[in-house]
Amino acid sequence: MAKAKNPFIYGGRVAGETFCNRQKEIKELLSDIEAKQHVILFSQRRFGKTSLVWRVLSEARKNGVIPIYVDIYPVSSLAEFIELYAKAIAEALSGYEKAMKLLKGLFSRLYLSMGLDAMGNPQWNVGFDRNRESESLDEVLMTFEAYLKSTKKAGVVVFDEFQQISETNGNKMEAHLRTAIQTHEHVSYIFVGSRKHLLQDIFSNPNRPFYRSGKIFPLGKISSEEFASFIRERFGSAKTAISEKTINAVLEATEIHPYYTQYLCHILYDIAEGTRIREEDIPKALDLLISREATAYMNTWDLLTLRQRQALVSLADTNPGESPFRPEALQRFGMSQPAVMMRALNSLLEKDLVDKENGNYQITDVFFKRWIRTYISQAPPSP
Numbered sequence: 001m002a003k004a005k006n007p008f009i010y011g012g013r014v015a016g017e018t019f020c021n022r023q024k025e026i027k028e029l030l031s032d033i034e035a036k037q038h039v040i041l042f043s044q045r046r047f048g049k050t051s052l053v054w055r056v057l058s059e060a061r062k063n064g065v066i067p068i069y070v071d072i073y074p075v076s077s078l079a080e081f082i083e084l085y086a087k088a089i090a091e092a093l094s095g096y097e098k099a100m101k102l103l104k105g106l107f108s109r110l111y112l113s114m115g116l117d118a119m120g121n122p123q124w125n126v127g128f129d130r131n132r133e134s135e136s137l138d139e140v141l142m143t144f145e146a147y148l149k150s151t152k153k154a155g156v157v158v159f160d161e162f163q164q165i166s167e168t169n170g171n172k173m174e175a176h177l178r179t180a181i182q183t184h185e186h187v188s189y190i191f192v193g194s195r196k197h198l199l200q201d202i203f204s205n206p207n208r209p210f211y212r213s214g215k216i217f218p219l220g221k222i223s224s225e226e227f228a229s230f231i232r233e234r235f236g237s238a239k240t241a242i243s244e245k246t247i248n249a250v251l252e253a254t255e256i257h258p259y260y261t262q263y264l265c266h267i268l269y270d271i272a273e274g275t276r277i278r279e280e281d282i283p284k285a286l287d288l289l290i291s292r293e294a295t296a297y298m299n300t301w302d303l304l305t306l307r308q309r310q311a312l313v314s315l316a317d318t319n320p321g322e323s324p325f326r327p328e329a330l331q332r333f334g335m336s337q338p339a340v341m342m343r344a345l346n347s348l349l350e351k352d353l354v355d356k357e358n359g360n361y362q363i364t365d366v367f368f369k370r371w372i373r374t375y376i377s378q379a380p381p382s383p
């Protein structure tokens with residue numbers, strides 16, 4: 001008999017039965033939206049930010065709030081931002097009665113038209129005078145608020161991959177955006193991103209326009225109990241059994257990282273013979289996972305300096321609670337001063353490859369750490 005479709009999904013947004021829990025976060029974000037509290041939601045990569053905000057937006061819609069989602073990852077100029085956001089507004093409002101007429105009235109610099117994309121699907125086209133970017137930016141930023149005000153509705157805007165803004169004419173865009181949202185009474189904004197370092201600078205640096213302009217919301221782990229029952233149910237939906245002990249071993253290996261947990265379960269399901277997952281298969285599944293991700297790790301590794309690599313190897317071999325500045329760690333790579341290690345760690349923090357919490361340094365990505373331990377640490381790079 002053919003196997004049922006693999007019940008685990010890794011990569012991209014998950015929804016419905018492939019989305020686990022996050023009840024607390026959903027509730028909190030919904031009440032922030034209601035209170036018009038702007039939020040900065042961040043976590044390391046592939047931790048579930050996008051899936052969570054989509055879920056929140058669909059709940060908000062049920063409460064009568066109009067949601068707009070904009071992923072600014074592909075944006076590399078002010079003009080592209082204006083265009084993308086104007087399109088997102090037009091799309092979000094296109095289902096509402098009289099909205100288009102109102103929109104056209106609100107736009108004086110921008111103009112909208114409906115066309116067809118390469119696949120023949122309808123899509124909005126946006127045009128504006130490229131010599132008047134600032135004015136067009138201000139116009140697009142006030143449009144949604146003005147629409148909501150005149151229709152007495154509430155709205156929420158998500159800017160995903162928001163750190164991209166600092167790569168895109170950063171300060172100018174930030175200043176305009178900040179001025180606009182400060183005066184908005186009908187929209188709440190959620191800024192989402194994975195580059196903790198860049199985001200913290202945008203929102204916590206007194207010299208930048210966004211200083212303290214929203215609530216910082218670090219997205220934490222899903223509880224191990226919730227994830228354990230999710231895993232059991234997902235395997236169950238494909239008529240496959242897994243013991244409590246094996247589930248715990250999976251969660252221990254992935255440190256409950258959502259993407260890696262789904263990935264590992266996906267592989268375990270693929271390699272299982274019969275209808276039971278065996279704990280003995282975990283090491284093989286881990287090897288497979290690491291070998292599939294290895295190219296990405298190598299690409300990251302290749303861009304690092306020798307000192308940065310040494311600091312990572314050292315951290316990969318550092319037990320929780322141990323200092324990376326302990327003498328034997330420094331001696332291992334001939335670092336004459338703690339300052340040498342400090343410099344390397346600081347540059348890794350800036351790249352978000354290392355995270356520092358309560359004074360403890362750790363490698364952000366659990367499987368990057370595992371890859372370093374398995375493939376690099378055995379033959380450490382020497383000066």
Ligand SMILES: Nc1ncnc2c1ncn2[C@@H]1O[C@H](COP(=O)(O)OP(=O)(O)OP(=O)(O)O)[C@@H](O)[C@H]1O
Binds near residue numbers: 045048049050194258
């Ligand atoms: N609540 C969840 N339940 C189950 N799996 C999840 C959950 N959230 C995330 N995942 C897993 O993590 C993967 C990435 O999720 P998502 O794209 O939402 O994360 P992200 O933080 O937005 O990632 P990125 O940093 O790449 O933007 C999903 O494909 C899924 O495998």
Ligand SMILES: [Mg+2]
Binds near residue numbers: 049050051160
């Ligand atoms: Mg995302």
